[in-house]
Structures are given as structure tokens and as C-alpha cells.
Amino acid sequence: EFSVGATQLGQILNKASHNSCDIILVGGAACKAVKGMSDSSSQYTASENESIVWEFLKGRILPGIAALDKSYPYQIPWDDVFSDTTQPLFVDIGSGNGLFLFQMARNWEGLNFLGLEMNEKLVVRCLQDVASAGKRNLYFLSTNATSTFRSIVSSYPGQLTLVSIQCPNPDFNKEQNRWRMVRRMLVEAVADLLQVNGKVYSV
Ligand SMILES: C[S@@+](CC[C@H](N)C(=O)[O-])C[C@H]1O[C@@H](n2cnc3c(N)ncnc32)[C@H](O)[C@@H]1O
Structure with missing residues (x-):
């Protein structure tokens, strides 16, 4: 048969x-x-x-899954993640290999840096590098940032000062990639949570 x-x-x-x-x-x-x-x-x-x-x-964001993600309260142990949680937060959405954030975290000790990346393998590697470099102002989370940004960032004790989104999709010409990450729900969450005079950097 x-x-x-x-x-x-x-x-x-x-x-x-x-x-x-x-x-x-x-x-x-x-x-x-x-x-x-x-x-x-x-x-x-x-x-x-x-x-x-x-x-x-x-990787499609189905309405039901997005709604669950949105309302799921992420419990990030911020005090374990960063040494000083009163420092302003910089979030890189789709942080990829994390090299940009590593460089930033080295140059700007007075800020905390969080990379949100959907590819878990990249995040595992970044977290290993964070641990071996002993960085306490840099962290990465494996997540779909589009639907979880609000839930994750809203619990941060300090201010959200800067959000970067760089090359969000590898092939913009493919229909399925178009606007995959940058959607209304993400834009609204960033706008709501950003401090007064906060900045968004996008390329
Ligand atoms: C072209 S890469 C750019 C990486 C990095 N920003 C850079 O400029 O080198 C896009 C990255 O965004 C991630 N990504 C795409 N959609 C995402 C989402 N909804 N949430 C989190 N990460 C996402 C991909 O896994 C990929 O690592």
C-alpha cells in the first residue's frame, strides 16, 4: 500500500x-x-x-498566532540580563549575526543593547559571544519581533531610546518577504514605547 x-x-x-x-x-x-x-x-x-x-x-504571521504573541507577557529577567537596567535601551530588530550590536555595545557602555532575531541559531551564537566577552550591556533574544516587540520591550525598567531596523528582508523582490518584518503592529509598538525624542534608524 x-x-x-x-x-x-x-x-x-x-x-x-x-x-x-x-x-x-x-x-x-x-x-x-x-x-x-x-x-x-x-x-x-x-x-x-x-x-x-x-x-x-x-514564517507567516497568522492573525491568531500574532494575537497570542501580542498578549503573551514575556518575563525577561532584566536584572540578570543587564548589569544596570536604568540605562537607556537600544533595540536592533532582526539583529542577524549581531556584529553591529557588538560594536555598538563596546563603544557605548552607558546604553543597554538588545537584539531581537528570529533565527535561533544566530541568537545562540551571539549569546555565546556575549558570555565569552563578559558583556553586561548586550543581550539577544530569539523571537519574532514583529509580534513580540511590544510585550518584550514594555517590561524594560528604563527608557527605550533607539530602535534600529537594518536590511529587514534578504530579498525584497520576493513577494513573501515584502514587509514581512515591518508591519503596522511593529511600527505602532515602536511609536508607543519610544521615549520622547527617541530615534528610529532604518536602512
Ligand atoms: C538581511 S538580515 C539583516 C541582518 C542585520 N540587521 C544586518 O543588517 O546585518 C535580516 C534578519 O532579520 C531577521 N528577521 C526577519 N524577520 C524577523 C522578525 N519578524 N523578527 C526577528 N527577526 C527577523 C532574519 O532572520 C535575518 O537575520
Whole structure:
């Protein structure tokens, strides 16, 4: 009934599930194929309606997810993150490899720098560099800044003085990238939270 590839995949997943691996099956066909050839002790999380999952994985901001993100109260332990939380805050949205913020944090010890970056791998690397450099005015968070900026930044004890957005999308000509990060909800959050005479730097 199933192709050789599907059978092999089913066997691999079956083995993985017995080795404490969390497996998420997406789509009706995948659920049917894998469950059909697994033994009853295999554990899977199954999502038969795949379209919403693909939208999420593609990075689209679905209204429901954005609303959840927006209202989710991020608990950032600011006192653990920065040595002096009364210092003004500079937020770089889509901080990428973090090099810009590293340079800024070295030159401006009197400010705190926060990078918001969706790519978790980049954030992990940046945080390792922060720890090895012993910087206490620089931090990175892995998040979709478009929907979480307000929730994260509104709990900062000091003032938000500067926000930068640099090269937000790698290929502006692709329809799916256009305005992906810079949306009304982000612009409104920045405008609401920025201190009087605060600045936005965008290229
Ligand atoms: C072209 S790179 C620019 C990186 C950096 N600002 C620079 O100028 O070198 C765009 C970055 O924005 C990140 N990004 C895109 N949308 C984002 C979002 N909604 N929230 C957080 N980061 C996002 C991407 O993961 C990528 O690292």
C-alpha cells in the first residue's frame, strides 16, 4: 500500500520514537502512512490539517498566532540580563549575526543593547559571544519581533531610546518577504514605547 520510501521513513520514525525522540507528523497522508506501520507503543504528535502548520513554518504571521504573541507577557529577567537596567535601551530588530550590536555595545557602555532575531541559531551564537566577552550591556533574544516587540520591550525598567531596523528582508523582490518584518503592529509598538525624542534608524 505504501511506497518503499514511506515504509523506510515509517521504520526510522518508529525507531526514533522508541529512543525518546519527539516526533510531529504533519498532514493527513503522513499521519496515515506512519501510524499504519508503527506499533502501538510509538508516540507521535499528529496534525492532520497541515495547511496552518506550513503557514507557521514558512514564517507567516497568522492573525491568531500574532494575537497570542501580542498578549503573551514575556518575563525577561532584566536584572540578570543587564548589569544596570536604568540605562537607556537600544533595540536592533532582526539583529542577524549581531556584529553591529557588538560594536555598538563596546563603544557605548552607558546604553543597554538588545537584539531581537528570529533565527535561533544566530541568537545562540551571539549569546555565546556575549558570555565569552563578559558583556553586561548586550543581550539577544530569539523571537519574532514583529509580534513580540511590544510585550518584550514594555517590561524594560528604563527608557527605550533607539530602535534600529537594518536590511529587514534578504530579498525584497520576493513577494513573501515584502514587509514581512515591518508591519503596522511593529511600527505602532515602536511609536508607543519610544521615549520622547527617541530615534528610529532604518536602512
Ligand atoms: C538581511 S538580515 C539583516 C541582518 C542585520 N540587521 C544586518 O543588517 O546585518 C535580516 C534578519 O532579520 C531577521 N528577521 C526577519 N524577520 C524577523 C522578525 N519578524 N523578527 C526577528 N527577526 C527577523 C532574519 O532572520 C535575518 O537575520
